[in-house]
Amino acid sequence: MPGLLRIIIQRLLLGLVTLFVVSIIIFTAVNLLPGDFAQAILGQGATDEAVAAIREELGLNKHPVLRYLEWLGGAVQGDLGTSMSQALFSSFTGSETGSGLGSVAEQIAPRFRNTMFLASVTAAIAVPISIILGILTALYRNSAFDRSMNIFTLSSISSPEFFLAYVLILFLAVMNPIFPSLSNIYEGMPFGDRLEKTMLPALTLTLAVTAQMMRMTRAAIINLLASPYIEMARLKGLSPMRVIIKHALPNALAPIINVVALNLAYLITGVVVVEVVFVYPGIGQLFVDSVKIRDIPVVQACCLIFAAAYILLNLLADILSIISNPRLRHPK
Amino acid sequence: MSLLIWIVALVIAVTAGGWLFRFVGQTATGNAPYFRDMTVSVAAGYVGSFLLLAWIAYTYVSGQQADPAEKNKYFFFFIAIHGFVAFSIMAYFFRVLGTKFGTEGSKKMFRQMPLTASFGIVIIFAYAFVALFAGQIAVSSIVIVGIIGLAISEILRRIGGDKPAATSAAAFAFILIGMIIMYFVGPIAPYGQEEILGAANVVPGGDPALGGNPDFPLGTDQIGRDILSRLIYGAQNTVGIAFATTCLAFLLGGSLGFLAATLGGWLDQLLSRAVDALMAIPSLIFALLLMTIASVWSNQIGIPLTYFMIVIIAVIDATRVFRLARAVGSSIVVMDYIEAAKLRGEGLTYLIFREILPNATAPLLAEFGLRFCFVFLTIASLSFLGVGIQPPLADWGTMVRDLAQFINFAAFAPQVAVTPLLAAGAIALLTVAVNFVVDWMLHKSSGLKE
Numbered sequence: 001m002p003g004l005l006r007i008i009i010q011r012l013l014l015g016l017v018t019l020f021v022v023s024i025i026i027f028t029a030v031n032l033l034p035g036d037f038a039q040a041i042l043g044q045g046a047t048d049e050a051v052a053a054i055r056e057e058l059g060l061n062k063h064p065v066l067r068y069l070e071w072l073g074g075a076v077q078g079d080l081g082t083s084m085s086q087a088l089f090s091s092f093t094g095s096e097t098g099s100g101l102g103s104v105a106e107q108i109a110p111r112f113r114n115t116m117f118l119a120s121v122t123a124a125i126a127v128p129i130s131i132i133l134g135i136l137t138a139l140y141r142n143s144a145f146d147r148s149m150n151i152f153t154l155s156s157i158s159s160p161e162f163f164l165a166y167v168l169i170l171f172l173a174v175m176n177p178i179f180p181s182l183s184n185i186y187e188g189m190p191f192g193d194r195l196e197k198t199m200l201p202a203l204t205l206t207l208a209v210t211a212q213m214m215r216m217t218r219a220a221i222i223n224l225l226a227s228p229y230i231e232m233a234r235l236k237g238l239s240p241m242r243v244i245i246k247h248a249l250p251n252a253l254a255p256i257i258n259v260v261a262l263n264l265a266y267l268i269t270g271v272v273v274v275e276v277v278f279v280y281p282g283i284g285q286l287f288v289d290s291v292k293i294r295d296i297p298v299v300q301a302c303c304l305i306f307a308a309a310y311i312l313l314n315l316l317a318d319i320l321s322i323i324s325n326p327r328l329r330h331p332k
Numbered sequence: 333m334s335l336l337i338w339i340v341a342l343v344i345a346v347t348a349g350g351w352l353f354r355f356v357g358q359t360a361t362g363n364a365p366y367f368r369d370m371t372v373s374v375a376a377g378y379v380g381s382f383l384l385l386a387w388i389a390y391t392y393v394s395g396q397q398a399d400p401a402e403k404n405k406y407f408f409f410f411i412a413i414h415g416f417v418a419f420s421i422m423a424y425f426f427r428v429l430g431t432k433f434g435t436e437g438s439k440k441m442f443r444q445m446p447l448t449a450s451f452g453i454v455i456i457f458a459y460a461f462v463a464l465f466a467g468q469i470a471v472s473s474i475v476i477v478g479i480i481g482l483a484i485s486e487i488l489r490r491i492g493g494d495k496p497a498a499t500s501a502a503a504f505a506f507i508l509i510g511m512i513i514m515y516f517v518g519p520i521a522p523y524g525q526e527e528i529l530g531a532a533n534v535v536p537g538g539d540p541a542l543g544g545n546p547d548f549p550l551g552t553d554q555i556g557r558d559i560l561s562r563l564i565y566g567a568q569n570t571v572g573i574a575f576a577t578t579c580l581a582f583l584l585g586g587s588l589g590f591l592a593a594t595l596g597g598w599l600d601q602l603l604s605r606a607v608d609a610l611m612a613i614p615s616l617i618f619a620l621l622l623m624t625i626a627s628v629w630s631n632q633i634g635i636p637l638t639y640f641m642i643v644i645i646a647v648i649d650a651t652r653v654f655r656l657a658r659a660v661g662s663s664i665v666v667m668d669y670i671e672a673a674k675l676r677g678e679g680l681t682y683l684i685f686r687e688i689l690p691n692a693t694a695p696l697l698a699e700f701g702l703r704f705c706f707v708f709l710t711i712a713s714l715s716f717l718g719v720g721i722q723p724p725l726a727d728w729g730t731m732v733r734d735l736a737q738f739i740n741f742a743a744f745a746p747q748v749a750v751t752p753l754l755a756a757g758a759i760a761l762l763t764v765a766v767n768f769v770v771d772w773m774l775h776k777s778s779g780l781k782e
Contacts, residue, residue: 021609032625145377151448158705158767159760160712162732166739166756170408170749174742178335181740239371269614273713277736287617288717291624299624306617314612 008319015315022307023075027068030300075304079105104301108283110187112305115275115282118205119267121198126206127213127260134217134256139244141222153211161270165204165277172200183280201278208270209263216259220252254325261317265310346383350376388413407746423451449772455765459567464507465514466521466568474511481508490685523558525565525726530556536747550751553734559751562726563758569725570715571762574708577642578649581707582700585650589657590684590692593665604658607651615648619710622648623719637722641714649707656699660692694777701770705763712759731755 062070133153137146156164173181183197221244224230233247234240272284279285283302290298354375357367392413395406427450430442442450481504489497514520535544536551536559544551550559592600610618626640664670665688673687714720715729723730735752742749 018609018612022612025609025613026621029621029625140374140377145381154767154771155760155764158709158763160709160716160729160756160763162713162716163753163756163760166732166736166753170739170742170753174740174749175405175408241371241373265614269616272616272620273716276717287620291620292718294624294628296624299621303613303617303621307613310614311612 004323007322011315011318015311018311019308022311023072023304024068026300026303026307027071030296031064071300075301079103104297107298108286108301108305111281111283111286114185114280115271115284117194118198118201118271118275118280118282119264121195121202122205122209122267123264125202126209126263129206130210130213131217131256133210134214135221135244135249137214138218138221138225138248139240141218149214153214156207157209157211161204161208161273162277164207165200165274168200168204168207169277172203181278183278185281198280201274201280204274204277205267205270209266213256213259213263217252217256220255221248224248224251254321257324258317258321261313261320265313265317268306268309268313346380347372347376349379349383350374353379404744404746408742408749411750419451420447422454423447426450426454444776446772448768452765452768452772455761456769459571459762459765461510462520462564463567463571465510466519466564467524468519469511469515471515474508474515477504477511478508481505521561521564523561525557525562525569526724527558527561528556535745536750544747550754553731553751557726559731559735559754562731563728563754565726566728566731566755566758569721570708570711570728570759573638573642573721574704574711577646577711578700578704578707580642580646581649581653581703582696584646585653586657586696587684588650589654590661590688591680592654593658593661594680594683594688600658603654607654610648610651611655615706616710616713618648619644619714620717620719623714627719637719638725641711641720645707645710645714649703649710652706653699653703656695657692660695661688664688664691698770698773698777701766701773705766705770708759708763728755728759732759 133149137149140146169181172178179199180197181200183201185194185197189197225248230243230247233243238246271282272288274280275282275284276288283305286298287302287306289295290302350372354367354370354372357370357375358364361367391406391409395403395409398406424447427442427445427447430445430450431439433439434442481501485497485501485504488500531545531548531552534548534552536549548558548560550563552558553562588603592603613621622644623637623641626644627637629635630637630640670683670687673683678686711720712729715727716733718730718733720729721727732752732755735755739749739752
């Protein structure tokens with residue numbers, strides 16, 4: 001397996017380089033802002049001395065490259081800087097900048113856990129459903145079932161997430177109170193309650209991601225059905241279901257795994273709108289709130305986390321598809 | 333938990349019903365091949381879908397006969413059923429119409445068209461109509477559209493030949509005639525999009541007994557603007573801005589992609605790596621980050637945020653267009669006829685516009701539809717989050733956000749809950765329609781038969 005290991009290490013390094021470039025892009029974009037943190041935090045009545053003092057305190061008068069390196073160094077160690085909206089002003093006079101209530105990392109950590117919880121619940125619902133539906137639609141292709149599934153999933157994937165969310169709220173929370181429409185979860189909540197409150201956002205995201213995974217599963221299996229070995233299995237007298245499960249599915253796994261990982265990456269973007277609709281205390285909501293009040297350090301940190309997760313999942317898709325398909329390991 | 337038990341019980345019952353159905357079929361038809369070869373799951377599928385249809389019919393009938401207080405519960409159910417039936421009938425008749433009129437080619441196209449694609453085309457036409465004629469048509473805009481139409485036809489004639497030029501000229505003539513008619517008829521929207529009409533929070537439905545007003549069929553919003561007019565103007569603003577953004581993204585991504593494919597070398601490497609880096613950031617997140625920055629700039633410079641948004645989303649989506657254009661372009665560049673054109677001594681512009689572009693239109697057109705959907709959804713999401721199209725422009729995403737709280741009244745006053753869903757549904761309807769058409773186009777061009 002040394003070849004495989006080498007490929008994986010290669011991809012990981014490539015991912016790191018991408019993340020590094022992305023962090024440069026984010027930092028440069030944020031530094032295009034007219035005015036800086038110090039002016040923004042002090043508002044219109046800022047005296048020059050006060051602005052200069054805060055700049056000195058936060059190191060804003062240093063060269064941008066130096067500041068970037070410091071930010072990156074902090075981010076690697078888990079210190080993402082000081083949040084503007086929740087800054088403890090004592091931290092500006094004391095020496096403990098970046099600690100206490102105003103620290104971005106402390107604000108993000110619990111919300112990040114919540115978002116991961118939402119994403120895993122969604123994945124636990126969406127992945128089995130879409131693969132089973134994909135197999136069934138491939139089995140009964142061109143039947144009424146296949147066509148209606150196709151129309152349904154195409155409609156659900158092309159609708160905006162907030163439309164799906166409000167329709168679900170309307171039918172499952174307001175008209176028939178089955179699930180709560182507000183996901184006000186908190187630390188130390190029992191798992192059952194937490195799951196119940198996460199259900200509607202998870203279902204919304206499921207509707208948004210199922211279609212692509214299902215259609216990919218269907219297409220990957222149908223692609224293989226014309227191969228000679230499938231023909232052979234059919235002539236042997238196997239039932240159509242057995243042909244697909246035993247012979248077609250294992251060979252179709254590579255594209256399916258790939259699309260599953262890519263859709264999990266998509267969840268990270270989709271999570272923003274859904275969290276806002278359901279007031280789910282996750283990282284997406286924090287991001288949107290910070291965007292609105294222009295809390296730049298938080299925006300910067302959230303952006304970096306989103307990008308890192310996105311790159312990681314894309315990388316995972318890449319590596320898994322190489323592992324599951326030996327032909328990719330030996331490119332001609 | 334009881335819900336789970338119900339679901340399991342239902343699955344078992346349907347399977348048993350399927351087995352019974354097959355058994356009855358086998359005995360009744362004397363073991364005909366159709367029933368003999370049927371698996372239990374297929375039989376269960378028949379029974380399950382029959383039960384579903386029966387449940388829908390039963391709910392519909394019992395809902396119609398329920399007394400008014402009970403009827404509220406079925407309000408959205410009725411809307412869904414009526415909407416589905418109405419759209420299906422509309423799509424069917426449009427297809428019939430298409431098979432009767434038009435050229436031989438278009439008749440054949442309509443005959444092979446699935447109902448979903450026909451539905452999509454009708455919806456796209458309807459949206460285009462509403463978007464074009466929402467407000468009062470100015471004489472100057474008629475002149476401008478005429479000039480643009482002439483210019484596009486001329487460009488198409490030079491690039492692609494007479495046939496696309498004639499098609500575009502016909503389309504523009506159609507639009508011009510429509511504009512001249514609508515100039516005399518007046519705007520579709522009954523009121524202006526920014527007009528504050530006095531009574532706030534008028535309930536939709538136009539029934540005075542329920543707090544409605546016949547002058548405002550869909551009611552008014554919190555500060556007394558007519559919702560129907562805002563929905564109609566929303567078509568113009570949201571769809572128009574999304575269309576402009578998609579065109580800009582294609583102009584940018586397409587031309588750079590073809591350039592990279594034709595020239596190759598360091599330019600190709602540079603552009604491709606830059607696009608790779610930009611694509612590593614999730615698009616909605618990147619758009620939100622850049623919009624934060626743009627909102628500060630727009631305050632300082634005084635350019636409306638909407639222009640920034642168009643450029644930002646166009647650049648982000650141009651990266652995806654670039655990928656496709658480069659991939660398509662580089663597979664065309666190695667063809668023999670390109671070699672021949674190069675040997676003839678043709679220049680770069682000739683190569684791109686006369687050789688590559690005409691051969692890349694099919695995948696680019698499909699991508700245009702998909703890209704439009706993505707751009708449209710991104711803009712709607714940004715507006716919904718409060719950083720997209722800015723008030724006082726009417727826009728569907730913003731309307732959903734502003735009216736969303738009314739959904740909670742759905743249980744006892746369903747009319748009130750309709751408005752946010754109408755705005756969100758207007759977005760969904762268009763993207764679903766475009767996706768249906770694109771799906772059909774891709775299916776047709778890929779030649780997939782199984």
